[in-house]
Amino acid sequence: MSNPPASNPSAKPEITGWGDFSTPVFSSRYPQPGLLNTELKKFILAQESEGEKYRNPEYIPSNQVRIFESSFDLFKDPNRAIQELKMFFLHGIVHAVTATNGYSIEECDRLKVITDAWYHLTHFGGYISSHTHPNASWSAVYMVDPGEQAAAMPKGGVLNFKDPRTNANMYRDPGNENWKKPHHVGSINYEMRPGDLLVFPSFVQHEVTPYFGTSARITVAANCSFRWQDQP
Ligand SMILES: [Fe+2]
Numbered sequence: 176m177s178n179p180p181a182s183n184p185s186a187k188p189e190i191t192g193w194g195d196f197s198t199p200v201f202s203s204r205y206p207q208p209g210l211l212n213t214e215l216k217k218f219i220l221a222q223e224s225e226g227e228k229y230r231n232p233e234y235i236p237s238n239q240v241r242i243f244e245s246s247f248d249l250f251k252d253p254n255r256a257i258q259e260l261k262m263f264f265l266h267g268i269v270h271a272v273t274a275t276n277g278y279s280i281e282e283c284d285r286l287k288v289i290t291d292a293w294y295h296l297t298h299f300g301g302y303i304s305s306h307t308h309p310n311a312s313w314s315a316v317y318m319v320d321p322g323e324q325a326a327a328m329p330k331g332g333v334l335n336f337k338d339p340r341t342n343a344n345m346y347r348d349p350g351n352e353n354w355k356k357p358h359h360v361g362s363i364n365y366e367m368r369p370g371d372l373l374v375f376p377s378f379v380q381h382e383v384t385p386y387f388g389t390s391a392r393i394t395v396a397a398n399c400s401f402r403w404q405d406q407p
Pocket of ligand 1: 306
């Protein structure tokens with residue numbers, strides 16, 4: 176490719192680039208998550224064993240197959256591991272909010288966070304179809320236990336994010352087909368390890384691919400909306 180003609184060939188015009196319309200996604204990892212995850216797993220499996228008592232009564236069967244979804248008040252439970260996990264979620268989510276909005280510490284202190292939180296147990300053949308989380312600005316997922324990968328069906332139970340830029344893939348050629356992050360076009364698989372937290376804007380479409388492990392895949396998720404303390 177030849178350079179475009181210039182009236183002054185020796186001049187090198189300054190070029191500035193932005194990440195306009197990029198989508199902020201943050202990840203964190205709980206330090207040495209083994210003990211916390213053991214406690215979380217014990218708590219979650221005990222609740223599931225009680226039948227419908229802790230199941231979200233409003234879950235949508237067409238969106239979720241072979242998944243036990245808890246009610247959305249998980250972070251109100253006084254269990255030590257749940258409260259520890261709640262603080263880890265809030266740490267990651269508040270970081271995302273301050274980093275993307277540029278809020279000062281004083282502004283951060285004025286924020287009121289409204290949080291729904293729940294867990295998912297995904298069993299053999301389970302999946303969650305593509306969805307967003309309305310009425311929230313930030314969502315987050317924590318991996319307690321990714322379960323097992325079936326040798327014949329790898330990449331099961333993977334969190335898959337869709338590119339939120341409508342029509343970003345309408346024409347692909349060498350001019351744009353190798354865009355690097357954060358400009359990347361197409362869906363992204365996040366293969367989360369135990370202890371990983373992913374924080375993302377609630378408008379991003381995402382799904383969990385069919386899971387074919389024999390033990391349960393276990394995640395905790397949260398949706399957050401925000402108000403200023405001094406506003407209704
Ligand atoms: Fe979700």
